Each structure stands twice: as structure tokens, then as C-alpha cells.
Amino acid sequence: MTWMPMAAVGAALLVFLWVGLRARTADASLDEYLTARETQSATTLGLSFLASGLGAWILFVPPEIAAFVGPVALAGYAIGAALPFLVLAWCGPAIRRLLPGGRSLTDYALERFGAPVRGWVLALSLLYMLCFLTAELTALGGIVALLTGGDGRWAVLAVAAVTLLYTAWGGLRASLATDRWQAWLLLALLAVVAGVVAQTPAGPAATPVPTAAPASAPLSVGLSVALTLIIAVTAANLFHQGYWQRVWAARNDAALHRGAWLGAVATAAAIAGVGALGMLAARQGLPLGTPPVPFFALVQHAPGWVVAPVLVLAVALVASSVDTLQNGLAALLVTQRRNASLAAARWTTVLLMVPVIAVAWQGLSVLRLFLIADLLCATAVVPLLLGLRPRTSRAAALAGMAAGLLGAVLPGAWASGSLTQGVIAATFPANVPTLAPFVGALAASSVVTLVVSALAPRRG
Known part of the structure; x- marks a missing residue:
């Protein structure tokens, strides 16, 4: 040096x-x-x-x-x-x-x-x-x-x-x-x-x-x-x-x-x-x-x-x-x-x-932990930002975030035929980010938040 x-x-x-x-x-x-x-x-x-x-x-x-x-x-x-x-x-x-x-x-x-x-x-x-x-x-x-x-x-x-x-x-x-x-x-x-x-x-x-x-x-x-x-x-x-x-x-x-x-x-x-x-x-x-x-x-x-x-x-x-x-x-x-x-x-x-x-x-x-953190954030970001819409309720946001977690796991579970393998795939064991868990998390959280919000009765 x-x-x-x-x-x-x-x-x-x-x-x-x-x-x-x-x-x-x-x-x-x-x-x-x-x-x-x-x-x-x-x-x-x-x-x-x-x-x-x-x-x-x-x-x-x-x-x-x-x-x-x-x-x-x-x-x-x-x-x-x-x-x-x-x-x-x-x-x-x-x-x-x-x-x-x-x-x-x-x-x-x-x-x-x-x-x-x-x-x-x-x-x-x-x-x-x-x-x-x-x-x-x-x-x-x-x-x-x-x-x-x-x-x-x-x-x-x-x-x-x-x-x-x-x-x-x-x-x-x-x-x-x-x-x-x-x-x-x-x-x-x-x-x-x-x-x-x-x-x-x-x-x-x-x-x-x-x-x-x-x-x-x-x-x-x-x-x-x-x-x-x-x-x-x-x-x-x-x-x-x-x-x-x-x-x-x-x-x-x-x-x-x-x-x-x-x-x-x-x-x-x-x-x-x-x-x-x-x-x-x-x-x-x-x-x-x-x-x-x-x-x-x-x-x-x-x-x-x-x-x-x-x-x-x-x-x-x-x-x-x-x-x-x-x-x-x-x-x-x-x-x-x-x-x-x-x-x-x-x-x-x-x-x-x-x-x-x-x-x-x-x-x-900490790369693998980093990727998991990225995916978890993807499960929650849309329900959180949809809070700027008055119609988005607490129940809708919670349901959307839960759906995002499930959506992150489902692509791997569908491909492998095993829920356990789906969970493992969502933790990026090869330290490489893959598209399916992120799309699943984003799509599921967005759709469920919007649907639950739409079905909720309007406040008078």
C-alpha cells in the first residue's frame, strides 16, 4: 500500500x-x-x-x-x-x-x-x-x-x-x-x-x-x-x-x-x-x-x-x-x-x-438477506402507497400485504409442486434475484388491496 x-x-x-x-x-x-x-x-x-x-x-x-x-x-x-x-x-x-x-x-x-x-x-x-x-x-x-x-x-x-x-x-x-x-x-x-x-x-x-x-x-x-x-x-x-x-x-x-x-x-x-x-x-x-x-x-x-x-x-x-x-x-x-x-x-x-x-x-x-429484504418490501409497498387513496382501509392494506407474502411464494410453489420449495425459492438460495417472486408479490398485494377497498362499504 x-x-x-x-x-x-x-x-x-x-x-x-x-x-x-x-x-x-x-x-x-x-x-x-x-x-x-x-x-x-x-x-x-x-x-x-x-x-x-x-x-x-x-x-x-x-x-x-x-x-x-x-x-x-x-x-x-x-x-x-x-x-x-x-x-x-x-x-x-x-x-x-x-x-x-x-x-x-x-x-x-x-x-x-x-x-x-x-x-x-x-x-x-x-x-x-x-x-x-x-x-x-x-x-x-x-x-x-x-x-x-x-x-x-x-x-x-x-x-x-x-x-x-x-x-x-x-x-x-x-x-x-x-x-x-x-x-x-x-x-x-x-x-x-x-x-x-x-x-x-x-x-x-x-x-x-x-x-x-x-x-x-x-x-x-x-x-x-x-x-x-x-x-x-x-x-x-x-x-x-x-x-x-x-x-x-x-x-x-x-x-x-x-x-x-x-x-x-x-x-x-x-x-x-x-x-x-x-x-x-x-x-x-x-x-x-x-x-x-x-x-x-x-x-x-x-x-x-x-x-x-x-x-x-x-x-x-x-x-x-x-x-x-x-x-x-x-x-x-x-x-x-x-x-x-x-x-x-x-x-x-x-x-x-x-x-x-x-x-x-x-x-x-449480506447479499441473500438483502434480497429477502427487497422482496419483503415489494410485498408491502403498493398497499402502503395506496393509503393516499381515502378508500384504502386498514383491512385492505393488511389483506394486501398478506397477499403479497403469499404471492411471493406461489410462483416457486407452482413450479415445484411444493409449498416448502416455494418458500425456499423466495429466499434466493443461489443469491440471484429472480423475477417471479417479485412479480407475484407486487401483483397479489396490489390486486387484493384494490379489491378489498372496492368491496368495502362507503362511508356516509
Whole structure:
């Protein structure tokens, strides 16, 4: 490990820390700490959506999907990552009007459907966000080890500690302030790194591209993967409390609408750009590794100096998503208690990181748990959003969510002739997302919620 990448990472973390600590307002209340209510412009929100939505995963997943499945699947991934922000642009203003003093998605669930639905939404959000947080830190450790040959755990501790310091001190304002810097930094670094690796000759290690290149999967496969990713990513991200905090942080409905659109377009463009590098690596015939990492295959054939900006890029990606998740998790838990204090919010932020760091330190994969969380979110997202329709009752939402669980299992059960095998298939034993459980969950939950709502007697 050379001194330059370490110095660059250290400098970036110090800048993030300085910006985050300065963002705290004097005598901040708990509400200000959790929501920064009605203070943020469209540009700030857009940059924050971009920075908090992207993570180290964009250096792994989009390039691999593009290399092995092709541009159609990559387009699905980009749409899936952008669509949650467009949903926020559509339903966020309505939820702000329904709950002007709201702080979290669980507040909305409680207001519309009562404590049982709130408890289920809380469980889904916690599961998804904790998996996301652990996966980001684990990925960072892997990137540092891959690029430097050293122990990546120092980076896990450094990023966790720095983001924890400024989020515990400054709350949502600190996360928003650092997001602005991190968004511009990661866009600049993505452009620099992509430009360098795209123009670097493949070198003698490359082999001629075979007739059936990895990116030449059949169109039907590409469409299936694209639809799976759109459903999975959209459904799960709508349970990301960090995004909902920004709904109430928006200065007004117009700022939320424009900020969400800005975040959606920028996110889709970033994913498409990074994913295109995966297709480039495949077409150059580079050894993609096991498991395949097309982006890093290109980096390893680039000039040695590019390691430093790639590491800083990885740190910016992880820090921007981790600080949002830290603050979002604290808000999610603290808002479940009446008369919670600012000190409780800060200690919640700190204590939540202990098990996360412990798992990330071990380098354990949470991919299968991540996929299960995505599927569970898909069973509940439509009934929850249909709560914006006055006719959607608590019974309809509960019936829809239960039907979504059954719909996730039925495709596998039908194909295998065994309910047990259907349940196993819905837990993704091969660590690969498949379309049928997601379509089943989404379709069953939607149809049953609408039917039960339609059959319920109208209130006078």
C-alpha cells in the first residue's frame, strides 16, 4: 500500500468531517436534528438524493450486469435506482399535507393504518437499511484490499467513525451538508476515472472477444433482469428512511419535486455511465475475475496513479450513503417513542453502528438477506402507497400485504409442486434475484388491496 492513496483518503475524510461538524445549528431541537424541516432547496435535495442513493455497489453491480446481461438490464437498473425519487416527487407532497409535522414513513403508516402496519413497516425499514449499511462498509473494505493489497478494515473503521462523529453531532443537516460536497466530488471523480480507464489500452493480458460476448445475452433475459431490478430496487428504496426525512426537509412542495427529479436523472446517468464500463471491459476481453468485477479489471490495466482517485471515489460513495443511513436509522427508532430526547437520538446513532461494524469487520456477505429484504418490501409497498387513496382501509392494506407474502411464494410453489420449495425459492438460495417472486408479490398485494377497498362499504 503506497502513501498517496492513504493520504488522499485521509484528506477526503477530514474534509467531510469539517463540513459535517460545521453544519450543526446552535441549540438545535430534536425535530431540527431529525428533519431540518422546510429548510432545503431543490439543488441541495437533488445532490443529496444522488449522494445518499449511490454507494460502493455502483462499482460492482451495474458493470457486472452490463457485462454479462447487456444494456437492457443496465437500463432497468438505472430506472430502478431513479424511480424511488420520482415516486417521492409524486406522493411526497401529499404525505407532507397529510402529516405536516411528520418525521418518518412509520408516522404515515400509523396515521393511515394503525399500529400493526406501523410495526411491519418499521421492521422492513430496519432490515433493509441495516443490510444496506453493512453491505456498504463491507464493500469498502473489499475495495481497499483489492486495490492496495492491504487490510481494508482500517477504511471500514475510519469511514464509520468519521460519519458517526458528524451525524451524531449535527443530525440531518450534517448529512445534507456533506452530501453536497460528496455529490460534486463523486461526479468529478467518476468522470475522471471513467475517462482514464476507457482510454487505456487493454494490453497483452486481454484476449480476443468471443462470438458470444458476455454482453450478448438474449433480449428476453435482459428484459427479465431489467424488470426484476426495477421492482426490487424501487420497492426497497421506498423503505429508506433517509429519503423520507428529505421529504419534510424540503423548503416547499416545488423544491421537493424539482430536487427529486434532479436526483433521479443524475442517479440514472451515473449508473448508466459506470455500467457502460462493464461492457467495455467485456468487449476488450479482459479477465473479469471471480467473482467478476469488470470495473476493477479496467482499473488494474490503467496507470498506477488512478488507484488514489478510485479509492477516494469509493470513500465518497460509502460515506455519503452511510451518513444518510445512520441518521435515518436513528430517526426511525427515536420517532417510535414519545418525548424522546436529542441525547437519545445521538446515542441511538452510536449504538446502532456497533453490530454493523462488527459484521463489516468480518467481511461477511449480506447479499441473500438483502434480497429477502427487497422482496419483503415489494410485498408491502403498493398497499402502503395506496393509503393516499381515502378508500384504502386498514383491512385492505393488511389483506394486501398478506397477499403479497403469499404471492411471493406461489410462483416457486407452482413450479415445484411444493409449498416448502416455494418458500425456499423466495429466499434466493443461489443469491440471484429472480423475477417471479417479485412479480407475484407486487401483483397479489396490489390486486387484493384494490379489491378489498372496492368491496368495502362507503362511508356516509
